Amino acid sequence: MTEANHGEIMDGISWLADVWRSHSLNVTLARGVGPEGLVVRLGATSATPFGHITAAEAFSMTGAEGSARVARFGECGEWSFAVEPICPSAGWWGRPQLSAGGVEVLHLTPKGYDPPSEVWYYRDGITVDRFNIGEIPDGGMEFLAPEFEEAGLVDDPLMSDQPEDFDAVRATLKVLEEHFGLSLPRRAVLEERLPAVVTATKHPEDLGA
Numbered sequence: 624m625t626e627a628n629h630g631e632i633m634d635g636i637s638w639l640a641d642v643w644r645s646h647s648l649n650v651t652l653a654r655g656v657g658p659e660g661l662v663v664r665l666g667a668t669s670a671t672p673f674g675h676i677t678a679a680e681a682f683s684m685t686g687a688e689g690s691a692r693v694a695r696f697g698e699c700g701e702w703s704f705a706v707e708p709i710c711p712s713a714g715w716w717g718r719p720q721l722s723a724g725g726v727e728v729l730h731l732t733p734k735g736y737d738p739p740s741e742v743w744y745y746r747d748g749i750t751v752d753r754f755n756i757g758e759i760p761d762g763g764m765e766f767l768a769p770e771f772e773e774a775g776l777v778d779d780p781l782m783s784d785q786p787e788d789f790d791a792v793r794a795t796l797k798v799l800e801e802h803f804g805l806s807l808p809r810r811a812v813l814e815e816r817l818p819a820v821v822t823a824t825k826h827p828e829d830l831g832a
Contacts, residue, residue, distance in 0.1 A: 633700060634809040635800045636731070640793035642813070643733040643740065648678075649707045651714040652805055655726040658696040658703040664721050665694055665705055665822045666713045672818035681819060682708045692823035699806045705822075706812055713822065715743060723748040729803065731756075731796075740792065742799065757791035770798045 642648055653661045659670030676684075676695065684690045685708050692712070694705040705712075714721060714730030722728045722745035730743040740756040744764055752763030759771045774794045799805055811817060 633806045635797070636805045636807050637793050637796040637800055638809050639731065639733075639796055639807070640790060643735070643792065647709050647733050647735040648812075649710075649712040649714065649733075650731040650807065651705045651707075651712060651721075651728065652702045652731075652803075652807075653704075653721070653726055653728045654702050654803075655722075655724075656703060658698050658705065661703045662694050662696050662705050662820050662822060664713075665707075666692065667694065667820040667822050670820065672820055674819060675816040676819045677816055678706075678708070678813055681706075685709045686826065689824055690821045691826045692821070693819055694822045695812075695817035695819045697808070697811065697817055699808050700804060702803075702805060704807055706807075706817075707822065710823070710826065715741070717743070717750045717753075719745055719748055719750045721745050729799070729805070731799075742795075756795045767798065767802060770802060771795070774798050 636650070639648065639650065651661065651665060656664070663670050678695070681693045681695055684693050692707055692710045694707045696703070696705040698704065712730065712732065714728065715732050725747050727747075728745040730745075731740070733740045741753055742756060743753045744751040752760065754760035754764055757776065759776055760767050774797065775789060776791060776794055
């Protein structure tokens with residue numbers, strides 16, 4: 624069990640809506656595998672941390688030679704988590720191997736370089752589906768549609784009768800939080816030191832590689 628569990632606080636994930644306004648923070652959550660196993664699936668050659676670092680330190684390292692992508696990791700509740708700044712994570716764009724062996728994985732990416740933000744959902748070695756944050760999912764994730772509608776999200780934002788300050792990103796994250804029982808320790812992720820590994824040594828030629 625990693626240090627992220629000590630003094631664990633169930634903060635949910637809807638607070639990411641605030642962070643994403645100014646920072647790109649890719650979040651991968653997994654159920655059925657420990658945090659060390661998760662970072663290996665994200666590209667780390669070893670789950671042994673090179674140290675315990677802050678979010679700012681991870682940001683400064685990302686893109687440097689030998690550490691093109693850095694993940695800080697831990698677990699909260701039933702879910703392991705890994706957070707990676709800036710660079711597209713290996714959790715993005717159809718990576719079904721992330722969930723091999725009965726694992727469940729959600730990847731949340733703000734895609735500040737190319738919005739809209741996205742959610743990818745993998746389960747037991749398959750890519751269930753993806754959807755844009757702020758929209759009602761369909762296809763493989765249509766099972767979430769009633770909860771999104773109840774939260775006030777609509778297929779066409781121009782047809783919404785929600786107030787102008789309605790935050791579709793926060794509403795989306797809140798539905799995911801409640802449906803899957805997701806939580807991230809906000810203070811630990813944003814301010815404290817967490818174990819860290821390199822998940823890519825060079826910038827991937829293909830996004831999400």
